[in-house]
Amino acid sequence: MPTLSQFAAVPNMLTMLRLFVLPFLVIQILDGNWRTAFVLLWIAGLSDFFDGLFARWLKQHTTLGQYLDPIADKLLMSTLFLVLTHEGIIPRYVTVLVFSRDLGILLISTLLYITNILRDFRPSWLGKTSTAVQILTLLVVMTAQVWPCWPLAMLQRGLLLGVAWLAPLSAAQYAWITLRRVQSGGGGGSNSPAVAAEV
Incomplete structure (x- = not known):
């Protein structure tokens, strides 16, 4: 699959949604809006679940997804550990x-x-x-x-x-x-x- 077309693959779009949600999740935590942060965390978690599911269903396994998915997962987890540590x-x-x-x-x-x-x-x-x-x-x-x-x-x-x-x-x-x-x-x-x- 051409590189640009890989961005349009459903699993990769869901992975990019996880990256998009991350800064807003951090902002809500820092502002103490825990309910909103909790909802955003579930959105990120569901995007992680469904990107793998759609990759199998639609047979859209891409090189971009191989790199992007674990990077998004690690970035989400590492950022949350840092922010929650900052919050004590x-x-x-x-x-x-x-x-x-x-x-x-x-x-x-x-x-x-x-x-x-x-x-x-x-x-x-x-x-x-x-x-x-x-x-x-x-x-x-x-x-x-x-x-x-x-x-x-x-x-x-x-x-x-x-x-x-x-x-x-x-x-x-x-x-x-x-x-x-x-x-x-x-x-x-x-x-x-x-x-x-x-x-």
Whole structure:
């Protein structure tokens, strides 16, 4: 599919909607309009769900989508962690651990990719778990701001602790798996985005 036509693909338009919603979501959080922010978060989440669904239904798997979708997801999550930390809702140490993990994986993967040592970057099971827990944590944190209650507060604390533990553990597992693959010469070629699958 020609590059310009890829922008008109339904999945990619939904992904771009997620990017469009992001600044307005940030503004609503900073202004303390939690209900509006919660609605915008659900719009972003549904766009993420449906872009994958339409990509399969319409068979519109594009190179642009391969790069754009994970970038939009990571940008949304990273921005929310930063903004919610700025608002004093997520502890700073949690966000530091999350960003340290992502930055470390990004630097290592990029270095291996550009030096042609390794090009096929596969997510580890701990990496997938870490990402899933981060998403759930953000949903619970935002929900707790709209409907504050004791069970949500306890769940939020537990999830934040889980994020803090999983971030360095998943980074260590990823580094170990990558090191073993490099030593065994299992680089291989890949057309998928270099880093996106893990971070």
